[in-house]
Amino acid sequence: MMITETFVASDPKSAYAQAVEKYGTDIELTSAKQIKEADGSLLCEVSVTVPKERFMEAMNSGQLMSSDSILKEQDTQEVTQALQALEREHDNRDGHKGATILKKLVDESNINSYVENQNEEDAENGVEEDEEDLLAELNELKTQLQELREGLSDEDVTSAKQELRELLFAKNLTLDWIDSVLEEIENKLHIYDTKEKLIEYIQKRMKDQLIVKSEDMSKKKIVMLVGPTGVGKTTSIAKLAARYSYLMDKPYKVALVNLDTYKVGAIEQLEHYANIMQIEHVTISSAKLFETKLREFEAYDIVLIDTAGMSPFDTQKFIKTIEYINVDVGREIDINLVLSATVKYEDLIDIYNNFSFLNINSILVSKFDETKHFGPLLSFLLLHDLPLSYFSIGQDVPYDLMVADKNYLIAQFNGDLDEG
């Protein structure tokens, strides 16, 4: 038996996301409509059906338990991390300037015991002349020790760090990320004493954190490009089609599927490329046909799917997209979100949220050639840990495309830093 449940949110994606959060992706979307509240605001209502057992399961709120245990795990992790940081700090102090201080401290304690001994002896012998000298020496040592302690927060290093922090922020990296990275080296600042050294560390951290998806041609693939209108989906599909069928170690068998029946000229645009390259192509307007065609294309190495751009309130396009991706084609569809490098950070976040109801597998960055400023894109990637697939670096089909490369991206960012 199936149960129908309705979810309401400000836009269809969020409403659908609620359903997925509750029941997982294995649900059927039965309707989505816009509703007008009494105050005139627009809401979206999405209805899904789920098997009764699944409904009961969710009712019995296993979810609460699991989110609780996730919290505990996070807490433990945080505590462990804090402990590790403390240990590092400790090691570091012992290992470096701390060692000098430690030595002085040992010296000082020797003098203390010497003074004590002397005092005893003096009391016994009634000798007082040397005592003043010793006390003076001890005081001097104390002053030196104090100076050394203050020396630990090396002003030069701190200002190099501050300068870099401001520069990175000006280049649109988020303060959250900058500070979390600078914090990691807080106790090793003597190693990163110049701006250049600090930048090296920042680069290393970016490199560690960025993920690149390797271009694995060993398996047959269905790749779908999604993203806002005009971002370069169709152009990228044409470049990819050419790459796979003509520009690699061997010719792969490619088919093009166009789901964009909205944009004027979209059908002709893809047909144009497909005809030049003599590649199998088809335009599709129903989920049923989508299923039939994808099954027909089973023998192809790569099926590339072009889609229509979508904004948060495109309810119709949203329902259609959901219908398409829920079609059982017997294989997984690799969903690539196309993001333009020219877009500002807040917009990247919005676009990602807008499309996140589709399980985004990777990011294709377009319009790499149109900006020198990669801070916003990097900030986005460092926040979301999404794998990069390709970079589109110009309008020229098929050549302006490269397999995503961390070093290339970081080098572009550095070029921007050098300009100050």
Ligand SMILES: Nc1nc2c(ncn2[C@@H]2O[C@H](COP(=O)(O)OP(=O)(O)O)[C@@H](O)[C@H]2O)c(=O)[nH]1
């Ligand atoms: N400069 C530059 N232009 C691009 C790039 N990719 C696409 N374009 C241009 O952007 C415009 C829209 O591209 P299109 O593929 O139709 O976008 P779609 O709406 O996402 O399919 C076209 O004029 C393309 O030539 C790129 O990497 N660099």
Ligand SMILES: [Mg+2]
């Ligand atoms: Mg297009």
